[in-house]
Amino acid sequence: MLWNIGMPLALLVVYVVVFSAVLVPSISPDVLEPGTFPLYLSVGFLPWTAFADTLLRGTQALVGNAAYLRRLPLPERVFLGQSAVASTIGMLVVLVLLWLLSLVWGRFPTLAWLAMPVVAFLWQAFAYGLTLALGALNVFFRDLTQLVTILVQIWMWSVPVVYVEQLLPDTLRSVLPFNPVYPFLTSLRMVYLQGTFPPVELWLAMAAWVALAVLVGELVLHLVQPEIRDAL
Amino acid sequence: MSTALLEVDGASKRFKLYDRARDRVADWLHLARPPRYREFWALRDVSFQVQPGESVGVVGPNGAGKSTLLKLISGVLPLTSGKVHLRGQVLSLLELGTGFNPALSGRENVAQSAALLGYDRSFAARHAETIRDFAELGSFFERPVREYSSGMFVRLAFSLFSVMQPELFVVDEALAVGDLRFAAKAVARIREMAAQGTTLLFVSHDLHLVTQLCTRALWLHGGSLQMDGPAADVTRAYRQFTVTGASRPRAVSGAAAAPESGSEAPPPRLCLGGGWYPLEAYAGEVFRWGRAGAEVVVMDALSTPRVVELDIEPGPRLPGPPVRLHATSGGGVVLAELPLDARGTCPVMVPAGPAGQRVQVRASILPSIAPGDHRQLNLRLLGAGWAGAGPPTPTASLPLIQDPEGDQDLAHATRMMHAALQGCPPAPGAPARITNVRLLNALGAPATAFRPYDGLVAEVVISADRDVQDLVTGVQVRDLFDRRVWAGRSDWQGRQPLALKAGERATVSFRTDRLILGDGWYQITARWHLYPHEMEPLQWVDGAWTFEVLPSEHPTFLGLADLGWHYEAHVWEQPATEADD
Structure with missing residues (x-):
C-alpha cells in the first residue's frame, strides 16, 4: 500500500518543485491564492492517479485473471468489480492524504467537504464503466493495455491536472467542459480550495458521464461476452 | 421428469476462428455478410444423462x-x-489449486478456496486437520504455498477436493498426483467416494483406471459421442480403435483434420452398440439363443427416414422353419422382419426422429444349426451419407452358432471368441490375422473351467495372408477389472520370432503346468506384432476367451495368486532375564 502512494507522492513533489519555479510566478493572485499551488496540484493529481490506476487495472482485469476464468464458472464482472473496488480503496487513501495536507496548510474542513467522497465515488464509477468495455476488449486485442497507458497520459495533459486552467488560450478553454473528467476535477477543486459546494450543472454533468460510461461499457461487454472465454 | 443428476442434451460448442482481429469487430457489428470466421466445432450434438451415484468415464x-x-x-x-x-x-479437480494464493499458508488457502466455492467458514475449520493429514503435509501446512514442491501443491489440492461433497465430482486427467504411492491413495479415495454414492465423471487416458473406477463410459471422438455403454465395452472398443483404426467414425476425419468452413450439414452418424455378450460373460451366465442381439444407435437427429441394411453372410441353407430377425426401434415398433435363411440383404427403415434412436436386432426363434456350423449375421449400415466414400462403414455381427448337445459353457466361450475376433480385426493391410484362440486343459481338450494348479495351454492360431517375417505373438490373462494378471510373448525366453509363408498357419501355444491363480473369472487377450515393433500391435483381441478358476476344495491360499508361501511357527520360552536385550 505504501508503494502504491509512493510513486504519485514522489511525482507530486517533483511537479510542485518544478512548477512552483516555472509556472506559479506567472499566475496572478486572483486566480490562485499565493502559496496554495501545492494544494491545487494535489487535489488534481492525486485523484487522477487513482483514476488512471482504475482504468489500467480494469483493462487488465480479465486477461490478468485468465487462469481463473478458464477454469471457474465465475462471471466476468467479478473480476472487473474486484479491480474497481481495489482502486477505489486507493481513491479513499488519496482523500485522507488530501485532508492531512490541508491541515498542514492550516485549513480546516468545511461542510462542503462532505461532497468530496461523493465526487470521488462518481469518478470511480465513471472509470468502472469504461473498464467494462476496456477489460472485455483487451481479451481480444491484447495491445489495448499499452494503448490505454499512452492515452491516459495524453488525457491527463488535456485537462488542467498539473497546470492552471486560466493559463490555457480561450479556444482550448472553451472545449474543456466537454472533456468527461473535467466536471469531476473541477468539483473536487471547488470543494477543496474554495470550500463551496459544486453547482447543479456539474452534478448533472458528472451523473451524465457516469451513466453514459456504464451504459456503453455494459453494451460492449454484453456484445462480446459470449466469446470472452473462447478467446482467453 | 427424469431423475438424472446431469442431463446433456444436444450440447454443441463452436469456436469462431478469426485470421485478423478486425474481422472479429466487423462481425460484432454485423458489418460482414457472410460472417468472416471459420468454424471449429469442438463438440457437436452430444447427449447423455448421468444418474445419481453413477461413475462415468470419458475416454x-x-x-x-x-x-x-x-x-x-x-x-x-x-x-x-x-x-x-x-x-x-x-466440483472439478481441475479447478482446485488454481485459486491458491502462493503467499498464504496451506491452511489459509484451504479456507479461502472453500469460501470461493461457496462453503461456509466452519467447513474449512472442521476439515483442516483431515486435509493436512491426507495430504501428508505436516508442518508445511502452516507454511506459504510458494514454498511447496509441485507434488505437495497437488496433494493439497486433491485433499481439499476429497473432503468436499458436491453432487457431481469431475476428475480430469491428472490423477498422477504426487508420487506413485499418493496416486494410489488418491485412486483409492475416489473409489471410496464412488462406493459411497458420489456421482463421478472421470476423464482419463488410462483405460485401465477407467474400467476400475467406472461402471459406464463415454467415448468422445472428433467432438461427438462415439459410444456410450458399459466401461469395459467402451474401453475395449476404444483400445481396438487405437490399435487398428477400425470402426472409425465419419465425424473424425472432418473435425480433426481441418475446421470446416461454412455451415454444410454433415451426414448423420451411426454407432453400433456392442450387444450383450460381454456382460453375460462377466455374470458367468450361459448365452442362449433368443437373447442374441445387437443395437444400432443413430447418433444424429434424422429429418427423413433412412435405411439400415442388414446383410447376412452367405452360408448353407438353414433347415427347419425359417428363423426371423426382428429389428425394432426403442419404442418397440417392429421395423423389419427378416427371414434368416434368405441370403443377401434386408433394408430396415429408421424413421425420422431425434438423435439417439436405437434399433435393436434380435433373433426371434431358435434355429437348428448343425453343431460346429459357425455363421455370422453381419450388420452393415447403409444409406445416403452413411456409406459415402472414405471411412469404413461401421459393422457389427451376431454370431449364429449352436451346439445344443455340447458343453454350453464351451459353446458360449467359442461364440464369444468368434465375436471377439470379428470385433477386433487386424490393422488395415496387416499380413496376418488371428483365426482362433482357445484354452486347453491338461488333457488337450478345450476348456473354460480350471482348478488351481491345473495345467493349462493358451493356443493362438495365426493365419498368414502374405509372407510375413518376425511375427511375435502375445497372450495376456486379465481379470474382470481389466487388470493384466500375466502377459507372455513368443519372443521371450530366448525364442525367435516366426516366419510364415502366405497361406500358412501357425499354432502358438503358451503352456503352464501349474496355474497359480486364485478363483474367479479371467479373460485371455491375444495380440501380435512384428519384431521389434512391440509398441505397435497389429491386432489386439480383448476377451478372446473367458475362463473360470474354480475354488479349490482344500484351499491353501486366498486371493489373486499363490505366492508360494510357507508356514512355520517357532515356539520359544521367555528369556530368563529382561536385561538380556
Missing part, C-alpha cells in the same frame, strides 16, 4: 472434446446450442 484421443465437455458442464464455457442441466453443484 477419447486428444482433441476429442473431453475438456470442452467438462467446461460446458461446469459452466465455464457457454454452449453454442443444446442444453446442460445439472441438479446440484459440480
Whole structure:
C-alpha cells in the first residue's frame, strides 16, 4: 500500500518543485491564492492517479485473471468489480492524504467537504464503466493495455491536472467542459480550495458521464461476452 | 421428469476462428455478410444423462472434446446450442489449486478456496486437520504455498477436493498426483467416494483406471459421442480403435483434420452398440439363443427416414422353419422382419426422429444349426451419407452358432471368441490375422473351467495372408477389472520370432503346468506384432476367451495368486532375564 502512494507522492513533489519555479510566478493572485499551488496540484493529481490506476487495472482485469476464468464458472464482472473496488480503496487513501495536507496548510474542513467522497465515488464509477468495455476488449486485442497507458497520459495533459486552467488560450478553454473528467476535477477543486459546494450543472454533468460510461461499457461487454472465454 | 443428476442434451460448442482481429469487430457489428470466421466445432450434438451415484468415464484421443465437455458442464464455457442441466453443484479437480494464493499458508488457502466455492467458514475449520493429514503435509501446512514442491501443491489440492461433497465430482486427467504411492491413495479415495454414492465423471487416458473406477463410459471422438455403454465395452472398443483404426467414425476425419468452413450439414452418424455378450460373460451366465442381439444407435437427429441394411453372410441353407430377425426401434415398433435363411440383404427403415434412436436386432426363434456350423449375421449400415466414400462403414455381427448337445459353457466361450475376433480385426493391410484362440486343459481338450494348479495351454492360431517375417505373438490373462494378471510373448525366453509363408498357419501355444491363480473369472487377450515393433500391435483381441478358476476344495491360499508361501511357527520360552536385550 505504501508503494502504491509512493510513486504519485514522489511525482507530486517533483511537479510542485518544478512548477512552483516555472509556472506559479506567472499566475496572478486572483486566480490562485499565493502559496496554495501545492494544494491545487494535489487535489488534481492525486485523484487522477487513482483514476488512471482504475482504468489500467480494469483493462487488465480479465486477461490478468485468465487462469481463473478458464477454469471457474465465475462471471466476468467479478473480476472487473474486484479491480474497481481495489482502486477505489486507493481513491479513499488519496482523500485522507488530501485532508492531512490541508491541515498542514492550516485549513480546516468545511461542510462542503462532505461532497468530496461523493465526487470521488462518481469518478470511480465513471472509470468502472469504461473498464467494462476496456477489460472485455483487451481479451481480444491484447495491445489495448499499452494503448490505454499512452492515452491516459495524453488525457491527463488535456485537462488542467498539473497546470492552471486560466493559463490555457480561450479556444482550448472553451472545449474543456466537454472533456468527461473535467466536471469531476473541477468539483473536487471547488470543494477543496474554495470550500463551496459544486453547482447543479456539474452534478448533472458528472451523473451524465457516469451513466453514459456504464451504459456503453455494459453494451460492449454484453456484445462480446459470449466469446470472452473462447478467446482467453 | 427424469431423475438424472446431469442431463446433456444436444450440447454443441463452436469456436469462431478469426485470421485478423478486425474481422472479429466487423462481425460484432454485423458489418460482414457472410460472417468472416471459420468454424471449429469442438463438440457437436452430444447427449447423455448421468444418474445419481453413477461413475462415468470419458475416454477419447486428444482433441476429442473431453475438456470442452467438462467446461460446458461446469459452466465455464457457454454452449453454442443444446442444453446442460445439472441438479446440484459440480466440483472439478481441475479447478482446485488454481485459486491458491502462493503467499498464504496451506491452511489459509484451504479456507479461502472453500469460501470461493461457496462453503461456509466452519467447513474449512472442521476439515483442516483431515486435509493436512491426507495430504501428508505436516508442518508445511502452516507454511506459504510458494514454498511447496509441485507434488505437495497437488496433494493439497486433491485433499481439499476429497473432503468436499458436491453432487457431481469431475476428475480430469491428472490423477498422477504426487508420487506413485499418493496416486494410489488418491485412486483409492475416489473409489471410496464412488462406493459411497458420489456421482463421478472421470476423464482419463488410462483405460485401465477407467474400467476400475467406472461402471459406464463415454467415448468422445472428433467432438461427438462415439459410444456410450458399459466401461469395459467402451474401453475395449476404444483400445481396438487405437490399435487398428477400425470402426472409425465419419465425424473424425472432418473435425480433426481441418475446421470446416461454412455451415454444410454433415451426414448423420451411426454407432453400433456392442450387444450383450460381454456382460453375460462377466455374470458367468450361459448365452442362449433368443437373447442374441445387437443395437444400432443413430447418433444424429434424422429429418427423413433412412435405411439400415442388414446383410447376412452367405452360408448353407438353414433347415427347419425359417428363423426371423426382428429389428425394432426403442419404442418397440417392429421395423423389419427378416427371414434368416434368405441370403443377401434386408433394408430396415429408421424413421425420422431425434438423435439417439436405437434399433435393436434380435433373433426371434431358435434355429437348428448343425453343431460346429459357425455363421455370422453381419450388420452393415447403409444409406445416403452413411456409406459415402472414405471411412469404413461401421459393422457389427451376431454370431449364429449352436451346439445344443455340447458343453454350453464351451459353446458360449467359442461364440464369444468368434465375436471377439470379428470385433477386433487386424490393422488395415496387416499380413496376418488371428483365426482362433482357445484354452486347453491338461488333457488337450478345450476348456473354460480350471482348478488351481491345473495345467493349462493358451493356443493362438495365426493365419498368414502374405509372407510375413518376425511375427511375435502375445497372450495376456486379465481379470474382470481389466487388470493384466500375466502377459507372455513368443519372443521371450530366448525364442525367435516366426516366419510364415502366405497361406500358412501357425499354432502358438503358451503352456503352464501349474496355474497359480486364485478363483474367479479371467479373460485371455491375444495380440501380435512384428519384431521389434512391440509398441505397435497389429491386432489386439480383448476377451478372446473367458475362463473360470474354480475354488479349490482344500484351499491353501486366498486371493489373486499363490505366492508360494510357507508356514512355520517357532515356539520359544521367555528369556530368563529382561536385561538380556
